[in-house]
Structure formats: structure tokens, C-alpha cells
Amino acid sequence: MRKPPLPGRHITDSQKRRYMKLRQTDTTPIAAARSGFSSSSGYRLEQDPGMPPDQSQPRGRRRADPLAAIWEDEIVGMLQAAPGLRPVAIFEEILRRHPELGTGVRRTLERRVRQWRALHGPEQEVIFRQLHEPGRMGLSDFTDMGDLAITVAGAPLGHRLYHFRLVYSGFEHAHVVLGGESYVALAEGLQNALWALGGAPQEHRSDSLSAAFRNLDLDAREDLTRRYDALCAHYGMEPTRNNTGIAHENGSVESAHGHLKKTVADAVLLRGSHDFADLAAYRRFIDEVTGRHNAKVGPRIDMERAALRALPARRTLDFEEAIVTVTSSSGFVLRKVFYSAPSRLIGHRLRVRLYDDRLEVYLGGTLQMTRPRGRAHASGKHDHVVDYRHVIHSLKRKPMALMGLVYRDKLFPRHAYARAFEAMVAALPVRAACRTMVELLALAHDRGCEAELAQHLAQDLDAGRLPDMTSLRALFAPSSAALPDIRVSYAPLTAYDELAPFGAGVAA
Numbered sequence: 001m002r003k004p005p006l007p008g009r010h011i012t013d014s015q016k017r018r019y020m021k022l023r024q025t026d027t028t029p030i031a032a033a034r035s036g037f038s039s040s041s042g043y044r045l046e047q048d049p050g051m052p053p054d055q056s057q058p059r060g061r062r063r064a065d066p067l068a069a070i071w072e073d074e075i076v077g078m079l080q081a082a083p084g085l086r087p088v089a090i091f092e093e094i095l096r097r098h099p100e101l102g103t104g105v106r107r108t109l110e111r112r113v114r115q116w117r118a119l120h121g122p123e124q125e126v127i128f129r130q131l132h133e134p135g136r137m138g139l140s141d142f143t144d145m146g147d148l149a150i151t152v153a154g155a156p157l158g159h160r161l162y163h164f165r166l167v168y169s170g171f172e173h174a175h176v177v178l179g180g181e182s183y184v185a186l187a188e189g190l191q192n193a194l195w196a197l198g199g200a201p202q203e204h205r206s207d208s209l210s211a212a213f214r215n216l217d218l219d220a221r222e223d224l225t226r227r228y229d230a231l232c233a234h235y236g237m238e239p240t241r242n243n244t245g246i247a248h249e250n251g252s253v254e255s256a257h258g259h260l261k262k263t264v265a266d267a268v269l270l271r272g273s274h275d276f277a278d279l280a281a282y283r284r285f286i287d288e289v290t291g292r293h294n295a296k297v298g299p300r301i302d303m304e305r306a307a308l309r310a311l312p313a314r315r316t317l318d319f320e321e322a323i324v325t326v327t328s329s330s331g332f333v334l335r336k337v338f339y340s341a342p343s344r345l346i347g348h349r350l351r352v353r354l355y356d357d358r359l360e361v362y363l364g365g366t367l368q369m370t371r372p373r374g375r376a377h378a379s380g381k382h383d384h385v386v387d388y389r390h391v392i393h394s395l396k397r398k399p400m401a402l403m404g405l406v407y408r409d410k411l412f413p414r415h416a417y418a419r420a421f422e423a424m425v426a427a428l429p430v431r432a433a434c435r436t437m438v439e440l441l442a443l444a445h446d447r448g449c450e451a452e453l454a455q456h457l458a459q460d461l462d463a464g465r466l467p468d469m470t471s472l473r474a475l476f477a478p479s480s481a482a483l484p485d486i487r488v489s490y491a492p493l494t495a496y497d498e499l500a501p502f503g504a505g506v507a508a
Helices: 013-022 028-035 039-047 071-081 087-097 103-120 183-197 218-234 247-271 279-296 298-305 415-427 430-447 450-462 469-475 494-507
Strands: 137-144 160-166 172-177 203-206 238-241 320-325 331-334 337-340 349-354 358-363 366-372 383-385
Touching: 013 028, 013 039, 028 039, 071 087, 071 103, 087 103, 137 183, 137 247, 160 183, 160 247, 172 183, 172 247, 172 279, 183 218, 218 238, 247 279, 279 298, 320 331, 331 349, 415 430, 415 450, 430 450, 430 469, 450 469
Parallel strands: 137 203, 203 238, 337 383
Antiparallel strands: 137 160, 160 172, 320 349, 331 337, 349 358, 358 366
16 A cells, blocks of 8 residues: 655655665665665665656546537537637637636636647648858848837828848848838838948848739739849849748748837837937938947858958949929829929929939939929828929919919928918908918028028917018018128229330230
8 A cells, every 4th residue: 555645855756766776786774865865765665666657646637627518519610610710719609608617717728729739730830940151141121110109300200111131140221211112112222231231142032022012013013023133133142032921931030120120119218209300310310220239240240241242333223213294383293292393394304213212303314303202192192292492483473372272281391381371361361361471481482591480480370470571571681781891993094094005015
């Protein structure tokens, strides 16, 4: 008969095995002492030398199985009919059918479902870990940064980060992208990364440009594929793409997205503000964050640089080109966005280079202007990018056109001007309000005082006063003290008489 266990620390299986081995050469007290228990325990083990697994009986259930009546008939049927069904959904359905079970069976159900799937579930996808070589592969992807609530000059900045990473060394580069996942954004970000790195890997992998292909016809997709292949060929890289919807094939950069976003979020919190003065300041901030990461893996980056391909002599195209015609509205429409242009270009065909964040407009080979890039609204409504300087000369002749102008809200260069117009429309006749507003814009243009005038307008509106054009003209009129005092001195006429004999002799 098995003796009841004694109080205190239990003798482990390894202690018993050691004791039995030592007992072959040593006495009971010595073998017991060397095994870590008393000699009396040693004598007791010799009387009952069975190991604990041999002594123990199978453990029975402590309570009745709460799922016994419904497991085979209901739960297994659910698992077979819908293999992807979550355990929590099964639990909620079972509780709806059998409320008497109570919520205490949830863990039992989840454990039982996990065991059933291990025995009867479908085969799962296997992840094959790869051996990475220096200079072999670089990865590109985009990640949304909307959760960080970044603002530029107080305005929310909807943006993504283009993220490039070398698999072997962990070198990272991030580029702020204002639009979607387009080829232009990929080309600009990738080239910035390669030139910052100083070399190109043998292979470049992207995520199939699925977002860039969206809403494109077959010809446009083939053209986009050709441009991507040409971009990689320019740098001597083999272009590869992971299968659509298989994110783990790009895992070396997908997993790094989370780390990068958390690092940026921490840096923003340490900075103490989510607001940046301008887009350039935010881009410098992102460069600093990635620069600190690259400094940590500097030795590995240096090792990988030795295996990279040399860069070509120049960059390749990282923009799209389009031909537009300036209409009588002193502007052109491109990608559902109206852009204003100087009225002298009305009727001319212009060549536009379309970047992710800007447009460069050329007449022939001469750059005419650079404008920030606009984006059509998600609803499909057109957007407007307007510079009041392009149309102010015509508005002065037709001030009433301001009232129903399609892009009126985008015409005002600063918020204070929009506030002033709203206040004047509410307090003055429409004609007077439009005329005064046009005069304010003309004053800002002619005197080059857009920012200073906006400050005075804001102060007047905060004090409950409407703009007074007489005082504003006087305030921003050219200062007479600033004009130089030019004195012109004339040579005496007698000087010409002195020169006459000399001139006559030369002529002879």
C-alpha cells in the first residue's frame, strides 16, 4: 500500500534517479545526502522504489463536463461548417441557445476548440525563414500615419510614409507622402533612399503597387509596370513583387512599420507638440528619427555598403508628365484639380511635371511656376489650388464676380481674409463687401504685405471692427522717409568750350 506523502518539500524525480544511481556504490546515508534529502527518506524509497509517474493514477474530472451534451451535435458542426469561426463567436451563439450554461464555460470552450483544431483542423500556412545576404534585397512599402494627428501650421496633415529598408543591415529611410500609394511617390522615395545610402541592392521588392493600380485600365497598368521595371533597371536592381494580399512576404519591412510608427510617436511626445511650422520641418523631423536608428546599426550598414551596386551618374524620372491648356478662367484642370495660372498664359499649352507634393509648370523649356499639388475629394468633387495674384487684376475690374466664384474659399491666402469677407457680407451690402474684399487682396499684392495685413485684419475682427480701407492704405503706403534723396549736379557749359579745341584737333 502506498504511504501518504510527508509534509515539507517533495522529492523530485531527478533526486530519486540520482539516489538510485548512487546507491549502487554508496551506502544509504551517503547516497541520500548527495541526492539532497534525509537518510530516512532514502530507506523509505528503498522499500517503495517506484517513480512518481508509476505511482500516480490518471486524474479524473473534478466536475461534470458542461459541454458534453452539445459538443458533438452543435459545436463540432459549427467548426466543420465554418472553419474560420472565432471561439468567441461560438461562445456567444451557444450562450444564446443555452443560457443556462453561464459565462463560466468560455475558457473551457476556447481550450476545447483549440484542441479540436489541432487534431482535426485544416493545414495552416507555413512561414519559411530566409537567410539574408549583405546587399541582396531592399524592400519598399507605405504606411498610414493618420493615428499620430500631425498638424502643419495648425492644419491636420493627412499623409503616409514611404518606408525603405535593407533586409540584412536594417538601414531605413522614410519619406513623407501627401497623396496615396502612387508610382510617383515610390519613385521619389526610393531614389531618395538609394542616394542617401550611396548604393543599390541587387533586388528590390514592392507590394505589387496594388494601391497604385486601383482604378486604372489595362493599358495604364501595363504602362505603370513598364515604368517600375525601368526604374529598377536604371539602378541595376531586379524588380520583384510579393503576391497580392500576402503581407508576410514583405515581412522585413511590414514588421518594421510598427517599430517606426512607435518611434515617431515617442519622438513627437518627447518634442512636446504635434504641430510643425511647415512641411519641410516635419520632413526634417522624420529624417532625424530614421537617422538615429541608422546610427545604431552603423557597423552593419557599413558592411552592407561594400556589397551594394554603384549608383548611376544621375537620377531617373520621379514624376509624371502631362500636357494642359490654360483656359479663359486663367487656369487648367489636371487630375480633377483646378490650378490657377498667370493670365498671360491663357490659350497656351503647358507641360506639367507632376510630383507627389508639387507641380512644375513649363512653357517650352522655361519653368513658369511651381504649385503645391491638390487632391480630389474622396467623394469625387474637384479641388482648387488658386493663387489670388493670378486673377487680382481682373477682379479689380469685376469685384462682384467674387460673390459667386467657384473657388472663392481657396482664393483667400490666409484665414483672416476669409473671416473679413464673412464679416463684411454679414454687415454690408453685397456690392460693398465684394469691392472692399478685392481692394484688400489688391493691397496685399501691390504692397507685398500679405502676412502683416492679415494680422491687422485679425486684430480688427477680434475687436469687432470691420476693415477700414482708408486707414489700411495709409498704414501700408510707401514711407516717404524710405525714398532716397537723389541730387543731380550738372556740369557747367564752359567745360564744353574747353574741350572744343581738343576735339577739333582730333577731327583734323
